[in-house]
Amino acid sequence: MTGQTTVRTLPRIHSRNPRSTTADDLLERRRTDLLERLAAAGPAHVVTGEPGLGRGALLDRAARSFGAGRVLRLRAAPGGPRPPYGDLRTLERAAAGFPGRPAAPPGPATPARTVAALRAAADGGPLLVCLDDAHLWDPSSRTVLGHAAGLLGVGDRIRLLLGVAGHRPVDREFAGLPVVAVPPLSPPDAAALVDEVTGRTAERGVRDALVEESDGNPALLLALVRRLSPAELAGERPLPWPLADAEVLAGVAGDAxxxxxxxxxxxxxxxxxxxxxxxxxxxxxxxxxxxxxxxxxxxxxxxxxxxxxxxxxxxxxxxxxxxxxxxxxxxxxxxxxxxxxxxxxxxxxxxxGRPLRALLHRAWATTGPAPLLASQLACAATDTEVAASHRLRSAALVRAAELTANGAVRAERWTAAAEQALLGGSPRRALRLLAAQRHEPMPPVIRGRGELVRGRAELRDGPVRDAHESLLLAASLLAAESPERAELALQAAADAGWAAGDAAACLRALEAGRARPAESGPAAAALPATGGQGAGGPVPPGPPGALPAPAALSASAVPAASAVPRPRSASGPLPGGAEPCRGEAAQGRTVARDYRDGMSAALEVRFDRAGSLLRRVVDAAATSRSPEDLLRSAAAALILGEVDAACRAGARALAVARTLGSAALAPQALEYLAYAELRAGRHAQARAHAEEGLRIAQRHGQRNQQAQHHAVLALAASIEGEPEVVAEHVGAALATARRHGLAQVSTLAQWAAARVDLGRGHPLEAVDRLGPLVAPGPRRGHFAVWMLAVPCFVEASALAGQPEGARAAVEDFALWAAFGADPQAPAQLARCRALLAPTDRADDLYARALALHDERGGTFERARTELLYGKWLRRRRRLREARARLGAALVGFEDCGAGVWAGQAREELRANGAAPGATRPADTSGLAGLTPQQWRVARLVAEGATNREVARALSVSARTVDYHLRNVFAALGVRSRVELARLVEQAEKAGAQTY
Known part of the structure; x- marks a missing residue:
C-alpha cells in the first residue's frame, strides 16, 4: 500500500484535439455533483463503480477539493503477498506522518486503536481519509477497518471514503457501511463529452454510435474517440467493426x-x-x-x-x-x-425447445455466407407464434442479413431488422441498421419500407420536417405494392406536420390518405412527395384558434406509433405479439379511417362531421385490444373534451404496451395519460406519468419524446409553483424543440414559463412571453395550442395595465370555447371578459364564470377565478365579499398543490385585513404599526421595486402606491427608499410574529 498526506493533481484527459481540455471540466462538474451527494451519506461510506467510471478520479477530486482540514490519501498496491494487518499498519504510519504526530505505539490491531489513530491525526479538526482499492487489503485489515468505520460519529469530524472495485461484490467486512455507486454517464452527458473532446467535429451518427457503444462509461468513450481517425469521426469513412474491440475493452477494464x-x-x-x-x-x-x-x-x-x-x-x-x-x-x-x-x-x-435463440447462437457460431441457416433464422424471427422481444428479433435479422449472399434479400433483412429496432423503441439503432443496406440493390417496396422506418425514427429523434419528407417519399414508393404501409406512412407524415406546427402539411397528408384507393394501383402514385397543396388543397382560413386536435389539449395528435404494422410475411414490420384475428384487423382499419377523416374534418373547420367521426373512435376503445387504436381513442377523447375517457383509453394503451414490451408505444401512452391528468386537474399524477415516460424515452434515445415529457413536467411544475424546476424542464424542452423544429413543444414550454411569471406576480414578463404566441403572424404558437395560453395572456395583460392588446385574443378564444373541446374554456372565457369589462359588468361575468366552473369542475382554474374576483372586490372595498372569495381561492390552491398561487391568495388576504398564520415584523421599528397594504408596499419597495412595479404586483394604480408610500415614510420617519430598505431588513432579521 502507498500512503500520502498530499494530494496529486488529477491526471488530464488527452486527445488529439486541442479543445479536449474542456472534457476535464465536464467530468469535473460530474464529480462535483457526486461529491455533493456523498456529503450527506454519513461519516464513512463505500464508493464503488465498474472500471472506467472514475471511482479513483472521484476520490482524487474529493481529496483535492477538501479545504476544511487535513487529508490522508492512500492507495493499495496491487499484487504481492499481504501479511495479516499489514495494510492497517500502513494506515497507522500514514496517520502519524502529519507534523507533530508521534508514531503509533506497538500493540494489537483493534478497531478502537484505528479510530484513536485517526482522531489523533485529525488533532481536533476535520480530517478526510480516502482509501482507494480497499478491496485489495488483507482480510484481517479489512475486518478491523470495517468495524472502525462503524465507530466513527458525526462528532469526530472524520470522513472516511473507501474505494472498492465495482466488478465484484463488496467485501463482507464492509457490508455494514452505506454504498454509493458511481453511475454511468447519461446519454446527453455522453454526447456532450464527445462534442467537447472532438471540438464538435464528430458527425451525428458517429457520435450516437460512440455513445451507444460506450454504454455511459467515460473512459471507454474517450478510448473509442482516440481510436478513430478524423475522417472516421467526420463520417467520411466507415467506422471499424467492432467499434469496441478486445484491445480497447481490455485496456479500459485494466486489472479487472x-x-x-x-x-x-x-x-x-x-x-x-x-x-x-x-x-x-x-x-x-x-x-x-x-x-x-x-x-x-x-x-x-x-x-x-x-x-x-x-x-x-x-x-x-x-x-x-x-x-x-x-x-x-x-x-x-x-x-x-x-x-x-x-x-x-x-x-x-x-x-x-427455444428455436429462435438456438438458431441465433448457431448463426453466431457460423462464419461466411450460410443461405439456408440465414433463411431459417429470418423465418423464425418473423414468426409471430414465437414469443420474442423486438430486440431479439432485430438481432436475429441482423445476423441473418450478415449470412445472406443475395444483395436484394440481404437489404430486405437489414430493413426488417431496422423495423424491429424501431418497434423496440431504439430509433438511432434503426437508422444505423438502415445505413448498412444503403449500397445494396433494392426494389422500390424495400426502399419504401426503409424510408418509412427512417421517417418514423426521425419523428422520435430528429428534425420533424425531414421526417415529413421521408414519410411522403415512403408513401409514394409503397403505394403500388404495399398500400397498408403507404397508409401508415401518410399517417406518420401527418404526425410530423403536426409536430412542426404546419397545419397545411398535416392536412395534405391526411387528405392524401383519404384520396388514395384502398386497393393498390397506379392512382396511388399521385401521392405528394414534397410540400405543395397536395390532394387536400390548402387549409381553409377558418376561425383562428379553432383547429382542435390532440395537441390542442397538450397531447401529440396522431400517435407517432399510431399504426404499428402487423406482420404478414417474412418481410413485414414484425412486431411481437399475436397476429390479430380478421375481425380485430377490420376494426382497426375502421378506427384508423374514422380518426383520419375526423382529423381532416377538424382541420377543415367542419366541426359537426369531425365530432361524429371522433365519437366513433372514442367508443371503439371499449372493445379494442390494440394499443394503436387505444391511443387514437385517447387522442379523440381529448379533442372532444372527454378527459376521463382519455385517461381510461391512455391507461389501457399503456397496459397493452407494457405487455408487448413496446418501448416505442409506452412513452407516448404515458404522454397522453399525463396530458389527460393535467386537463383533469390531477397535477401530481400527471407529473408521475411524465417522469416515467421521460425515463423510458431517455433510456432509448427518443429525444423528441423526451422534449414532450419535459413540456408536460414544466406545465405541472408551473401549477405547483416550482420556478427552478420549470426553468430546468423548459430549457431542456426548448433545446430539442429548436434543433428539431418541434413547434408544439416550444409553445407548451413557453406557456409554462409564462404561467410561472404570472404565479409569481410578474405580469409584464408573462405578457412579453405570451404576446407573440397568441398574436397573428409568423411568431404565433402552434396552430392547435396557442389558444390554450390565451386566458393566461388576458390575465397578465389586465394585471399589467395593458388590456387593449388582449381584446382581439378574447374574441379568438370565444370561437375555440364554442367548439366544446375544452370543458374549462367557457368558464375561462367568462373570466377573461370580466377582466376586461367595465365595473358595472364585471361582477356578473365573474359570477357567471364561477357558475360555469361549478358545472365543469377543475379545482385549479376555479381557484384562479376566485383569486381574480377577490382582488377585484378588494379594490372596490367590498372586503367581506373579497374575504370569502380569497379564502376559497386559498383552499382551492392548497388542495391542488399550487404553492405559489396559494401564496398570492395569502398575500391578498393579508391586504384585505387579516389572515390566519400571516406574518409581519416584530414591533421594534414602527413597522408593526403599518396597515397590511402599507406593509406590502414597504416590503416590495425595500426589495427594489419601482412604484409602477409595485402597482402591478398589488393590482392597484401607481397613484395608490405613491399615496401609501408617502404614509409609510411619514409613519416610520424615513426620508429615502434606502433608509426604508435598511429598516425593513433589520426588522425581518429581528424575527416575525403572527397577528
Whole structure:
C-alpha cells in the first residue's frame, strides 16, 4: 500500500484535439455533483463503480477539493503477498506522518486503536481519509477497518471514503457501511463529452454510435474517440467493426480483465455469450452450466468449477457485475472458443425447445455466407407464434442479413431488422441498421419500407420536417405494392406536420390518405412527395384558434406509433405479439379511417362531421385490444373534451404496451395519460406519468419524446409553483424543440414559463412571453395550442395595465370555447371578459364564470377565478365579499398543490385585513404599526421595486402606491427608499410574529 498526506493533481484527459481540455471540466462538474451527494451519506461510506467510471478520479477530486482540514490519501498496491494487518499498519504510519504526530505505539490491531489513530491525526479538526482499492487489503485489515468505520460519529469530524472495485461484490467486512455507486454517464452527458473532446467535429451518427457503444462509461468513450481517425469521426469513412474491440475493452477494464486465459474460462465465456441475446444482460444458470460442461476439458471439472467473484447468481440467473467486464471477456476470448460457446448454447436451447435463440447462437457460431441457416433464422424471427422481444428479433435479422449472399434479400433483412429496432423503441439503432443496406440493390417496396422506418425514427429523434419528407417519399414508393404501409406512412407524415406546427402539411397528408384507393394501383402514385397543396388543397382560413386536435389539449395528435404494422410475411414490420384475428384487423382499419377523416374534418373547420367521426373512435376503445387504436381513442377523447375517457383509453394503451414490451408505444401512452391528468386537474399524477415516460424515452434515445415529457413536467411544475424546476424542464424542452423544429413543444414550454411569471406576480414578463404566441403572424404558437395560453395572456395583460392588446385574443378564444373541446374554456372565457369589462359588468361575468366552473369542475382554474374576483372586490372595498372569495381561492390552491398561487391568495388576504398564520415584523421599528397594504408596499419597495412595479404586483394604480408610500415614510420617519430598505431588513432579521 502507498500512503500520502498530499494530494496529486488529477491526471488530464488527452486527445488529439486541442479543445479536449474542456472534457476535464465536464467530468469535473460530474464529480462535483457526486461529491455533493456523498456529503450527506454519513461519516464513512463505500464508493464503488465498474472500471472506467472514475471511482479513483472521484476520490482524487474529493481529496483535492477538501479545504476544511487535513487529508490522508492512500492507495493499495496491487499484487504481492499481504501479511495479516499489514495494510492497517500502513494506515497507522500514514496517520502519524502529519507534523507533530508521534508514531503509533506497538500493540494489537483493534478497531478502537484505528479510530484513536485517526482522531489523533485529525488533532481536533476535520480530517478526510480516502482509501482507494480497499478491496485489495488483507482480510484481517479489512475486518478491523470495517468495524472502525462503524465507530466513527458525526462528532469526530472524520470522513472516511473507501474505494472498492465495482466488478465484484463488496467485501463482507464492509457490508455494514452505506454504498454509493458511481453511475454511468447519461446519454446527453455522453454526447456532450464527445462534442467537447472532438471540438464538435464528430458527425451525428458517429457520435450516437460512440455513445451507444460506450454504454455511459467515460473512459471507454474517450478510448473509442482516440481510436478513430478524423475522417472516421467526420463520417467520411466507415467506422471499424467492432467499434469496441478486445484491445480497447481490455485496456479500459485494466486489472479487472482476467486475461486471455481467464476469458477462455468455460463458465465466464458461456455467461458472456448467452448474455448477447438477453434483455437484462443475464443468463439462465441451468443453461450456461450445461453449456460450460461442454466447453471444459472434462465434465467433472465443470461440475466442481468455482463461480468467479465477477459473477452474481440470483433468481436462477448469472449476471456479470460489470457490463464492461462481460464485453471484455467475450471479446478477449479466441474466436474458436467463442464459436464453441455459441454451439454449446445452441444445443442446450434446442433441447429446451427455444428455436429462435438456438438458431441465433448457431448463426453466431457460423462464419461466411450460410443461405439456408440465414433463411431459417429470418423465418423464425418473423414468426409471430414465437414469443420474442423486438430486440431479439432485430438481432436475429441482423445476423441473418450478415449470412445472406443475395444483395436484394440481404437489404430486405437489414430493413426488417431496422423495423424491429424501431418497434423496440431504439430509433438511432434503426437508422444505423438502415445505413448498412444503403449500397445494396433494392426494389422500390424495400426502399419504401426503409424510408418509412427512417421517417418514423426521425419523428422520435430528429428534425420533424425531414421526417415529413421521408414519410411522403415512403408513401409514394409503397403505394403500388404495399398500400397498408403507404397508409401508415401518410399517417406518420401527418404526425410530423403536426409536430412542426404546419397545419397545411398535416392536412395534405391526411387528405392524401383519404384520396388514395384502398386497393393498390397506379392512382396511388399521385401521392405528394414534397410540400405543395397536395390532394387536400390548402387549409381553409377558418376561425383562428379553432383547429382542435390532440395537441390542442397538450397531447401529440396522431400517435407517432399510431399504426404499428402487423406482420404478414417474412418481410413485414414484425412486431411481437399475436397476429390479430380478421375481425380485430377490420376494426382497426375502421378506427384508423374514422380518426383520419375526423382529423381532416377538424382541420377543415367542419366541426359537426369531425365530432361524429371522433365519437366513433372514442367508443371503439371499449372493445379494442390494440394499443394503436387505444391511443387514437385517447387522442379523440381529448379533442372532444372527454378527459376521463382519455385517461381510461391512455391507461389501457399503456397496459397493452407494457405487455408487448413496446418501448416505442409506452412513452407516448404515458404522454397522453399525463396530458389527460393535467386537463383533469390531477397535477401530481400527471407529473408521475411524465417522469416515467421521460425515463423510458431517455433510456432509448427518443429525444423528441423526451422534449414532450419535459413540456408536460414544466406545465405541472408551473401549477405547483416550482420556478427552478420549470426553468430546468423548459430549457431542456426548448433545446430539442429548436434543433428539431418541434413547434408544439416550444409553445407548451413557453406557456409554462409564462404561467410561472404570472404565479409569481410578474405580469409584464408573462405578457412579453405570451404576446407573440397568441398574436397573428409568423411568431404565433402552434396552430392547435396557442389558444390554450390565451386566458393566461388576458390575465397578465389586465394585471399589467395593458388590456387593449388582449381584446382581439378574447374574441379568438370565444370561437375555440364554442367548439366544446375544452370543458374549462367557457368558464375561462367568462373570466377573461370580466377582466376586461367595465365595473358595472364585471361582477356578473365573474359570477357567471364561477357558475360555469361549478358545472365543469377543475379545482385549479376555479381557484384562479376566485383569486381574480377577490382582488377585484378588494379594490372596490367590498372586503367581506373579497374575504370569502380569497379564502376559497386559498383552499382551492392548497388542495391542488399550487404553492405559489396559494401564496398570492395569502398575500391578498393579508391586504384585505387579516389572515390566519400571516406574518409581519416584530414591533421594534414602527413597522408593526403599518396597515397590511402599507406593509406590502414597504416590503416590495425595500426589495427594489419601482412604484409602477409595485402597482402591478398589488393590482392597484401607481397613484395608490405613491399615496401609501408617502404614509409609510411619514409613519416610520424615513426620508429615502434606502433608509426604508435598511429598516425593513433589520426588522425581518429581528424575527416575525403572527397577528
Amino acid at each position: 480483465w482476467p486475461g486471455p486465459a481467464g476469458a477462455a474460462d468455460g463458465l465466464l465465456l458461456a455467461v458472456a455469450a448467452a448474455a448477447r441475446d438477453a434483455e437484462d444482460a443475464g443468463a439462465d444458470a441451468d443453461l450456461v452450466l450445461r453449456a460450460a460442461r461442454q466447453l471444459c476439458s472434462s465434465p467433472a471439472a465443470a461440475d466442481h468449477q468455482r463461480v468467479p467473484d465477477t459473477l452474481l447468481l440470483a433468481d436462477g440467473r448469472f449476471r456479470f457485475l460489470s457490463g464492461l467486464l462481460r464485453r471484455a471477456v467475450y471479446a478477449g476470448a479466441r474466436a474458436d472458443r467463442r464459436r464453441a460457446a455459441h454451439r454449446s448454447l445452441a444445443r442446450a436451447l434446442e433441447a429446451d
